[in-house]
Amino acid sequence: MSAVAPAVLSTSHVARKAKNQLATVLVTLAFGIALIPLVWLLWTVVSKGWHAITRNGWFTKPVGTRTYRDPGGGAWHAILGTLEQVALCSLIAVPISVMVGIYLVEYGRGPLARAATFMVDILSGVPSIVAALFIYAVFVTTFHGQRGGWLVSLALVLLMIPVIVRTTEEMLKLVPNELREASYALGVPKWKTVTRITVPTALTGIITGVVLGIARVAGETAPILILVGYTDNVNGNLFSNGYQASLPGMINAQVANIGANRSFTGQPIHNYALDRMWGAALTLIIIVMALNLIARLIGRHTKFMY
Amino acid sequence: MAKRIDADNLNIYYGKFLAVSDCSFTIAPRSVTAFIGPSGCGKSTVLRTLNRLHEVIAGAYVEGKVLLDGDNIYDNRVDPVDVRRTIGMVFQRPNPFPTMSIYDNVAAGLKLNSGRMKRSELDGVVERSLRGANLWEEVKDRLKRPGAGLSGGQQQRLCIARAIAVEPQVLLMDEPCSALDPISTLAIEDLIQTLKETYTIVIVTHNMQQAARVSERTAFFNLSGLGKPGQLVEMDDTEKIFSNPTDPRTEGYISGRFG
Numbered sequence: 166m167s168a169v170a171p172a173v174l175s176t177s178h179v180a181r182k183a184k185n186q187l188a189t190v191l192v193t194l195a196f197g198i199a200l201i202p203l204v205w206l207l208w209t210v211v212s213k214g215w216h217a218i219t220r221n222g223w224f225t226k227p228v229g230t231r232t233y234r235d236p237g238g239g240a241w242h243a244i245l246g247t248l249e250q251v252a253l254c255s256l257i258a259v260p261i262s263v264m265v266g267i268y269l270v271e272y273g274r275g276p277l278a279r280a281a282t283f284m285v286d287i288l289s290g291v292p293s294i295v296a297a298l299f300i301y302a303v304f305v306t307t308f309h310g311q312r313g314g315w316l317v318s319l320a321l322v323l324l325m326i327p328v329i330v331r332t333t334e335e336m337l338k339l340v341p342n343e344l345r346e347a348s349y350a351l352g353v354p355k356w357k358t359v360t361r362i363t364v365p366t367a368l369t370g371i372i373t374g375v376v377l378g379i380a381r382v383a384g385e386t387a388p389i390l391i392l393v394g395y396t397d398n399v400n401g402n403l404f405s406n407g408y409q410a411s412l413p414g415m416i417n418a419q420v421a422n423i424g425a426n427r428s429f430t431g432q433p434i435h436n437y438a439l440d441r442m443w444g445a446a447l448t449l450i451i452i453v454m455a456l457n458l459i460a461r462l463i464g465r466h467t468k469f470m471y
Numbered sequence: 472m473a474k475r476i477d478a479d480n481l482n483i484y485y486g487k488f489l490a491v492s493d494c495s496f497t498i499a500p501r502s503v504t505a506f507i508g509p510s511g512c513g514k515s516t517v518l519r520t521l522n523r524l525h526e527v528i529a530g531a532y533v534e535g536k537v538l539l540d541g542d543n544i545y546d547n548r549v550d551p552v553d554v555r556r557t558i559g560m561v562f563q564r565p566n567p568f569p570t571m572s573i574y575d576n577v578a579a580g581l582k583l584n585s586g587r588m589k590r591s592e593l594d595g596v597v598e599r600s601l602r603g604a605n606l607w608e609e610v611k612d613r614l615k616r617p618g619a620g621l622s623g624g625q626q627q628r629l630c631i632a633r634a635i636a637v638e639p640q641v642l643l644m645d646e647p648c649s650a651l652d653p654i655s656t657l658a659i660e661d662l663i664q665t666l667k668e669t670y671t672i673v674i675v676t677h678n679m680q681q682a683a684r685v686s687e688r689t690a691f692f693n694l695s696g697l698g699k700p701g702q703l704v705e706m707d708d709t710e711k712i713f714s715n716p717t718d719p720r721t722e723g724y725i726s727g728r729f730g
Binding site: 274344345349352357362 | 583
């Protein structure tokens with residue numbers, strides 16, 4: 166009797182261990198597979214772009230009149246344009262989105278809230294080129310305005326709002342109801358409970374949402390192509406009528422500039438446009454990562470006091 | 472400073488659902504009153520109507536009156552925010568504000584309500600409240616540390632300090648010891664004995680020994696059936712409820728025959 170029982174126990178034990186091992190291997194494998202494209206992409210961009218961005222003048226000079234056969238030039242014009250467009254966009258979109266998120270979680274009941282949620286859902290599914298065409302239709306076709314960097318910002322606002330609203334909502338929903346009730350029970354009015362208890366508790370998550378939103382729009386290309394175009398020269402005025410550079414625009418322009426890789430005498434040509442393209446791609450990644458880092462530092466400063 | 476509470480024909484609704492029906496009772500100032508009864512009988516609901524906190528749930532409302540020293544807190548002219556400043560509450564699970572230090576947790580009610588206050592004044596209130604909650608000696612050297620870093624029992628006493636810092640007239644406690652170990656529970660029960668000299672205390676508890684230990688009056692709530700509203704079966708001196716209750720249902724409950 167006592168000889169049988171351990172045998173039964175040990176077989177089921179072995180089977181369970183095997184299943185556990187298999188599951189562990191599968192999950193680890195899936196993780197590894199998911200990591201391959203990420204590492205590959207980072208490696209490609211860094212290895213090809215590193216040379217360009219460490220060159221003297223990358224962060225201070227524009228491409229200017231250089232063709233694919235001319236070395237040098239920088240991304241200053243594109244960095245300036247992208248930072249300006251994204252900054253104006255954030256200035257408009259972040260307050261609106263965070264407040265919509267707060268409204269939906271803390272106040273929203275009834276048809277208005279349902280309509281807002283529905284609209285945010287729709288908006289998050291809008292392709293960037295449709296957002297760009299909408300802005301074009303309103304400001305250029307209907308009101309006969311000129312194209313300009315600020316129109317890009319407006320199109321990016323449409324893309325940024327759903328990302329930030331969603332994360333703000335999720336983060337506020339994670340705040341335990343007991344905290345709100347504890348605040349009410351002290352005789353703190355609702356608006357103060359929201360601004361001083363609920364939002365600070367969720368702040369780290371909300372900041373993450375803002376960074377996600379910025380990362381989402383910083384690389385958008387369709388609004389740039391439709392609403393402002395691209396120039397190889399510095400244009401720091403969002404509201405001027407001329408073209409304005411941006412990092413996605415620069416990547417696009419440098420790819421479009423790739424000429425023959427051999428001269429008509431059969432000599433191989435070094436393609437400097439390609440270098441600048443990888444450099445611009447790496448610069449874009451660095452900017453988004455830097456924003457991420459800054460946001461995390463702010464987040465750490467205001468973190469939960471655990 | 473402690474006030475008397477009279478509840479008069481309370482009918483408490485969540486939307487269309489009548490949760491508690493026809494409930495009337497009186498709570499004397501500077502006393503401890505315990506609400507006991509099986510789960511779902513509405514004792515917490517009744518407690519939350521005493522500071523109008525049940526209203527924060529969508530669709531919840533009350534018919535009837537709750538008089539605080541004769542003033543109806545459900546009068547149209549009364550702001551629920553003012554009611555809650557007068558009637559403090561301690562919850563089942565300790566819920567210090569996670570973004571705040573021990574000091575700021577205690578000062579939260581004053582800081583958020585009255586805005587500017589002199590630092591020295593605030594220091595005094597914080598120390599007095601923490602002493603009142605029997606926590607001062609344990610935390611006086613780490614007031615700037617996070618409130619959420621304390622043990623469960625200390626957190627609950629921190630919540631009591633936070634509640635008494637705004638100097639309420641009445642203190643409501645919703646199962647304040649159910650998440651605590653016996654030693655922390657004893658600390659809170661001792662504290663209740665001290666607090667009742669200043670405040671009117673109403674405590675909801677699942678623990679009948681606790682009700683017998685801390686309270687002078689006990690109210691027994693019950694459900695007449697599933698989906699039916701809860702009701703107040705009887706309220707009497709604690710000694711009488713636990714030795715010689717008038718209603719057979721009370722006797723059934725306290726002798727462990729149901730609930």
